Amino acid sequence: MLTIVVDAMGGDNAPACVIEGTIQALQESNNRFEIVLIGQSEKVEPLLAAHDISALNLRFLHAPEVVTMEDIPATAVKTKQESSLVKGLQLCKKKQAQAFVSAGNTGAQMAASLFVLGRIPGVLRPTIYAYFPRLGDGLTNIVDVGANVDCKPDNLVQFAEMLTIYQRYGAGIENPLTGLLNIGEEEGKGSEMLKQTFKLLKEADSKGKISFIGNIEGHDILKGRASIVVCDGLVGNTILKFGESIPEFLGTLFKESLNKLLASGQMDQSVAKLTTDMFKGMFEPFDVEKFGGVPFLGVDGISIVGHGRSTSRAIKNMIYMAEHMIEKRVNEHIADILSEK
């Protein structure tokens, strides 16, 4: 049976939300895997005591220290060896568990994952991607979204290769298309780094490692022209955070408009409810909690990172994502394909 370590201390709503998500995952899956919940016993155990967990495949493990959102990643890994983050990853390193899940400090999780688990041989830099909604079926993945700034062409190409492997073996997309995010479509556009990346992506395409469709632009993301959008972490992080702010921004505009119509008597409460439900439904494609989180691609082990504001549902889905990564052997495929010449 698979064992998944869940960081009870990670996230804005930890440990309560994490405990709830963990219990939901075990109940819903009929104890399909074992979960080791790790964190400060004085914070976690009183909350756990409020649930009947006797029938669940759940163990609790004490970790006296906590990595906070304010901790500096590189420092936290070294000074907080007794944290749930470092101890949890060490369980994976020692093969006592197959995956680690946290909604805590992303930078610290990246640093600790690299430090404790290392890289898959051949990986230059591990990366993080994000999900974006798109017209039609499926989703777009953008890579990198903040783990790597100052990327070199080789890095971007490897991000595309790793995400292609993930999409092929992990998501069942036979031939995911990769686009290079640029200021124009034509070859030769953009910075020197992007021009060089374009050439290397074409080479990777000719070797069958990716399916490269060329440069794409900002407006192509939501249109879904590519399943994999490659860019430097600065660009990807900005687009990700900008995108995340859209539902709230439009929600505010929506409420203002609705209130005006209600106040003027042009709309009644029942129509307002219908319209509000419709508006909420429109933003379902923006619901990234259905994945809960994403794996660090390139790390020699499975470390799933979630948003700080993860709900219990997001935690539950991160646990499923961990299980999925193990079962689909994504890391083994990355190791195999990167070792080919």
Place this chain on the structure above:
Amino acid sequence: MLTIVVDAMGGDNAPACVIEGTIQALQESNNRFEIVLIGQSEKVEPLLAAHDISALNLRFLHAPEVVTMEDIPATAVKTKQESSLVKGLQLCKKKQAQAFVSAGNTGAQMAASLFVLGRIPGVLRPTIYAYFPRLGDGLTNIVDVGANVDCKPDNLVQFAEMLTIYQRYGAGIENPLTGLLNIGEEEGKGSEMLKQTFKLLKEADSKGKISFIGNIEGHDILKGRASIVVCDGLVGNTILKFGESIPEFLGTLFKESLNKLLASGQMDQSVAKLTTDMFKGMFEPFDVEKFGGVPFLGVDGISIVGHGRSTSRAIKNMIYMAEHMIEKRVNEHIADILSEK
């Protein structure tokens, strides 16, 4: 009286839309300025003949060549000296006009403006900004949005300085706030280029040239934390094009939702119309045609660039923007302030 040159051949809907916008501007403003419409006589004159322009301050000037959207900027400027673009800018250079307006090939207009008009002394690189909607009053300007990739810290600082001058003198914002777009708020975040830019922006702030609020992130753009958001042209261009694609994307989701409710009988036609009008109204903050276009900041003259798909209303508003730039003496202020040490 001011003379403004309008490129009849620029834009997807040229020359018809350009002619209409020009006539609207002169009628609405009661001939407050003179317009020189420049373009191919065989295309423009038959369309002009359909309007009664006898009472308007309008002259037509023939230019046999046309710079198309497909032309390579640097080449077009050299090989198409008889184009409306190059000839129109030359009128400004010869002081026969005070501003040039076009919705044509942006790259070519940038190249031609630099080539014909030159830079304001002290300007390292001219730039283009864009308008973004935000919560609350006002708008956010993002700079650069594609004129400059591979920016150096000095460039970004000067973009912020020039846009601060524009906002202070051109838009009447007494103390516009500048934010540096980055992957995190803390000082020390981001690439080496951004770290260095952060230091230089702080220096510019201490000299009173800008009001720097530090690093901001993608989600701060729509929140309106800063009036001026500074970034490399690659990041700005991507965010701009991504932002421009949102109304269409959500419009598609909206129509799908509405059609489902109509088909199931949950909504009738009158409610659908009310809801549709409300939805359209929500996107008014995204209407950038009220400005029509933006000036190239740093060019030694006034060259206003508009979107390829500009309507007649956008053209009209670009003409007003040109008038505004002249009257507010924005370029003179840029020259004065950049010459200070």
